[in-house]
Amino acid sequence: MDDKKVKILLGKRIKQLRQSFNFTQFVLGEKIDINQRQVAQIESGHSFPSLSTLVKLAKVYNCEIKDLFNYNHLEKEEKVKENIINIISNLDKKDAQLLYAIVKVIREK
Structure with a gap:
């Protein structure tokens, strides 16, 4: 699987999780110390989250980092x-x- 496909699928997974927790992009951004625009970039597959952002996402969603890649x-x-x-x-x-x-x-x- 190429990098672009991984970014797109990971972004969709993060968006799916965010919506299941009823978070807005702004609220999620506050919880993981990035702004709403960065959340949107990640969810749309235009940007790949840093390792520290992945760690924070896993903590917010009470899962392991590998679970974020379960798409x-x-x-x-x-x-x-x-x-x-x-x-x-x-x-x-x-x-x-x-x-x-x-x-x-x-x-x-």
Whole structure:
């Protein structure tokens, strides 16, 4: 796995954890001594957290550093999304409209 992919998946994992704790980026930043912009950069995969930031994140989330890199489920979700996009892009107009109507009904539930 290349560095870019690791940064993106780690960022998504950190964002997922932050949201599960109901923290804003600002609140998380305060807890780990970085600013909101830096949190956003990490979560978006544009920046890799330092070792000291990883240690602080693990402490905030009451886990080990290695747990921050547990993003196998995120990789699977990405693959599912890619497959869905590929399927949709090959639909004719009529089938695409039908699929849109089905998805709209599901979202309204």
